[in-house]
Amino acid sequence: MTEITATYYFRPKEGVSPDWAARAIAEEQTTGTWTDIATRQEYVHYLDGIIGDIKPSGAGYTCTIGYPSDIFEPGNIPQYLSVFAGNLFGLSKIAAVRLLDVEFSRELIPFNGPKFGIEGVRKLVGSEGRPHVGTIIKPKVGLNPKDTAEVAYEAAIGGVDLIKDDETLTDQKFCPLKERLPLVMEKMDQVKSETGRNVLYAVNISTAGDKIVERAREAVRSGANMLMIDVLVCGFDAVRAVAEQPGINLPIHVHRAMHAAMTRNPEHGIAMRPFCRLVRMLGGDQLHTGTVSGKMEHDASELKGDNLTLTGDFFGLKTTFPVASGGLHPGGVDKEVRMLGRDIILQAGGGIHGHPDGTRAGAAAMRQAVDAALAGIAPAQYAKDHPELKRALDKWGIA
Numbered sequence: 001m002t003e004i005t006a007t008y009y010f011r012p013k014e015g016v017s018p019d020w021a022a023r024a025i026a027e028e029q030t031t032g033t034w035t036d037i038a039t040r041q042e043y044v045h046y047l048d049g050i051i052g053d054i055k056p057s058g059a060g061y062t063c064t065i066g067y068p069s070d071i072f073e074p075g076n077i078p079q080y081l082s083v084f085a086g087n088l089f090g091l092s093k094i095a096a097v098r099l100l101d102v103e104f105s106r107e108l109i110p111f112n113g114p115k116f117g118i119e120g121v122r123k124l125v126g127s128e129g130r131p132h133v134g135t136i137i138k139p140k141v142g143l144n145p146k147d148t149a150e151v152a153y154e155a156a157i158g159g160v161d162l163i164k165d166d167e168t169l170t171d172q173k174f175c176p177l178k179e180r181l182p183l184v185m186e187k188m189d190q191v192k193s194e195t196g197r198n199v200l201y202a203v204n205i206s207t208a209g210d211k212i213v214e215r216a217r218e219a220v221r222s223g224a225n226m227l228m229i230d231v232l233v234c235g236f237d238a239v240r241a242v243a244e245q246p247g248i249n250l251p252i253h254v255h256r257a258m259h260a261a262m263t264r265n266p267e268h269g270i271a272m273r274p275f276c277r278l279v280r281m282l283g284g285d286q287l288h289t290g291t292v293s294g295k296m297e298h299d300a301s302e303l304k305g306d307n308l309t310l311t312g313d314f315f316g317l318k319t320t321f322p323v324a325s326g327g328l329h330p331g332g333v334d335k336e337v338r339m340l341g342r343d344i345i346l347q348a349g350g351g352i353h354g355h356p357d358g359t360r361a362g363a364a365a366m367r368q369a370v371d372a373a374l375a376g377i378a379p380a381q382y383a384k385d386h387p388e389l390k391r392a393l394d395k396w397g398i399a
């Protein structure tokens with residue numbers, strides 16, 4: 001019985017056989033190393049990696065490696081990663097290796113998963129079956145707390161469901177978290193009293209490992225209604241640490257800065273899918289997975305499957321809301337909805353704050369684009385009697 005099965009793509013260097021390469025990976029990650037060793041006693045072999053069928057794929061091969069349960073320390077995510085996503089990427093006789101997917105057994109998921117999931121987040125917002133619209137405050141850095149809150153108000157009153165800090169804004173001098181958060185929440189309360197709508201603000205609590213839980217607590221004390229964690233720069237376990245903390249009963253929005261260093265090269269690194277599974281099991285309620293058309297390079301054919309790992313069945317854990325973000329604008333919404341469906345958060349920073357008539361009109365244009373997509377009306381047609389959408393399409397066109 002293996003407890004974690006990892007699927008790899010690999011391309012051996014010239015003169016190296018696929019069997020040798022697969023064995024080299026399995027050995028390096030379990031009981032072996034680059035040469036035979038006198039200390040590898042008979043009794044350690046029950047921890048050997050189990051190599052599945054090796055199949056040709058593109059310029060290389062794919063195979064699974066099954067890792068036996070006892071090799072893992074249950075719940076220790078850094079240790080899991082060091083097994084199925086560790087040294088193997090650097091083996092000099094293998095030109096490229098990519099971790100494509102990972103399957104876990106239930107016993108190795110001693111976590112509760114998301115507290116809210118798509119349904120829980122929908123309840124907070126009061127939406128039914130439509131994509132959510134989000135924004136990122138832009139510029140990324142520099143605005144003071146008062147102006148940040150003003151931009152948040154404009155976006156919220158214009159119709160977004162979610163506002164998030166950008167990833168490089170945490171708790172700098174020009175916009176301290178302690179000042180920014182209460183001011184933004186005040187504006188969200190104002191929007192609630194003016195429109196009845198509940199708008200979420202994912203405040204970025206990303207910080208060093210020993211401080212993130214304290215920052216989450218501080219955010220709760222200041223009235224936050226959502227937290228944001230940048231998962232790769234903080235480390236996966238940051239999500240678990242915050243999600244499992246008693247008294248922090250808020251949804252967690254998960255951003256993924258730095259992911260392209262691992263996900264972008266189609267032959268090497270780590271695909272998004274293992275990250276999706278990890279974030280969901282560790283308690284992320286929302287996770288960026290990419291856009292069909294946008295500013296970030298992405299293999300759109302992978303996207304549907306990635307999102308399914310967040311929304312499909314996974315040992316009965318709650319779902320994680322996929323987030324499409326990066327260069328999105330109202331003219332791109334139709335395509336996103338057609339390809340990705342309704343369980344999606346469509347997030348636009350530049351695509352809202354860059355609207356010729358400002359943030360409020362930009363937010364309205366995004367919502368109009370969503371309404372058009374849901375009604376099956378072409379954006380240009382819908383724009384005829386929706387001036388905000390019209391102005392956005394005039395600026396950015398249709399993706």
Ligand code: CAP
Nearest residue numbers: 136288290296325326327328348349350
């Ligand atoms: C989007 C964004 C996100 C990207 C990251 C940005 O802003 O806030 O960080 O979405 O990509 O700063 O680029 P824009 P991904 O809407 O102005 O592009 O979600 O693919 O990880």
Ligand code: MG
Nearest residue numbers: 136166167168
């Ligand atoms: Mg950003």
